[in-house]
Amino acid sequence: xxxxxxxNAMGVKGRRPIVRWRAAGLxxxxxxxxxxxxATTAPSTSVGAGAADPAYSxxxxxxxxxxxxEYRRIYPGVDVTDDYALAKTLFEDSKRDDPTxxxxxxxxxxxxxxANSGEPSVNTILAARQAGIAAAKAALxxxxxxxxxxxxxxxxxxxxxxxxxxxxxxxxxxxxxxxxPYACAIDRMQFWVNGGPTETQExxxxxxxxxxxxxxxxxxxxxxxxxxxxxxxxxxxxRQTRDYPRHEIFWR
Numbered sequence: 001x002x003x004x005x006x007x008n009a010m011g012v013k014g015r016r017p018i019v020r021w022r023a024a025g026l027x028x029x030x031x032x033x034x035x036x037x038x039a040t041t042a043p044s045t046s047v048g049a050g051a052a053d054p055a056y057s058x059x060x061x062x063x064x065x066x067x068x069x070e071y072r073r074i075y076p077g078v079d080v081t082d083d084y085a086l087a088k089t090l091f092e093d094s095k096r097d098d099p100t101x102x103x104x105x106x107x108x109x110x111x112x113x114x115a116n117s118g119e120p121s122v123n124t125i126l127a128a129r130q131a132g133i134a135a136a137k138a139a140l141x142x143x144x145x146x147x148x149x150x151x152x153x154x155x156x157x158x159x160x161x162x163x164x165x166x167x168x169x170x171x172x173x174x175x176x177x178x179x180x181p182y183a184c185a186i187d188r189m190q191f192w193v194n195g196g197p198t199e200t201q202e203x204x205x206x207x208x209x210x211x212x213x214x215x216x217x218x219x220x221x222x223x224x225x226x227x228x229x230x231x232x233x234x235x236x237x238x239r240q241t242r243d244y245p246r247h248e249i250f251w252r
Contacts, residue, residue, distance in 0.1 A: 084110050142184045142209045151182035152234050162230045163191065163244055166251040172220040174228065176201045177213035184211070188233040193218075194226050 071080040078089045088107045141147065154160065164175045176191065184206035190198050202214045228249065231241040 151185035172225045174218040180211045180213045187235045190231045192229045
């Protein structure tokens with residue numbers, strides 16, 4: 001923005017300022033960045049050797065502020081302190097004046113523009129930060145409170161059975177492994193077959209996110225399992241018990 005100056009504030013058709021981004025300048029920027037992508041060099045925004053002179057710099061800053069005020073008046077919905085947003089607006093405005101300008105060449109995406117200029121905007125930095133936060137949340141440890149709460153909610157979903165019965169040769173197989181992916185939310189899991197003695201289902205460590213039931217299944221005489229009752233005591237000390245008749249959890 002510092003290469004803008006007060007002399008460039010004269011309007012086209014008496015209504016908008018002209019800067020070096022207009023017409024031929026915009027053509028150069030868009031063709032360079034759109035054609036070559038991230039490997040190109042963006043137009044310089046320096047004001048030349050005179051920038052080292054404090055008086056020159058102060059005058060240039062004052063001219064820039066006056067020009068920004070003019071842009072705010074003409075483009076009230078545009079952040080005129082954002083070089084990319086302003087350049088894109090001027091480009092689109094020029095194309096409206098002359099539809100043949102650059103034919104169908106699109107204005108470069110912000111990431112290409114900023115990669116070339118080396119000056120990402122505050123909005124881009126904030127967007128990247130938010131993306132980083134989202135990625136960090138997705139990668140939370142299975143034992144984090146957020147992931148444990150999600151696991152418990154899944155276990156409490158009644159569409160998810162906690163047990164399954166199948167037949168293998170001369171045996172009934174009772175499988176409680178369906179809850180293993182959510183084991184970080186489980187403090188203890190107990191079950192009863194046909195109202196008999198209490199058994200405890202153990203799980204391998206859930207810290208790596210790949211917990212497994214240990215043992216992976218329980219063996220009973222063929223067709224002997226009539227009912228299965230399962231109680232889960234969660235890590236928050238709450239508990240829930242479910243009773244399953246054979247037909248309800250039998251895998252054919």
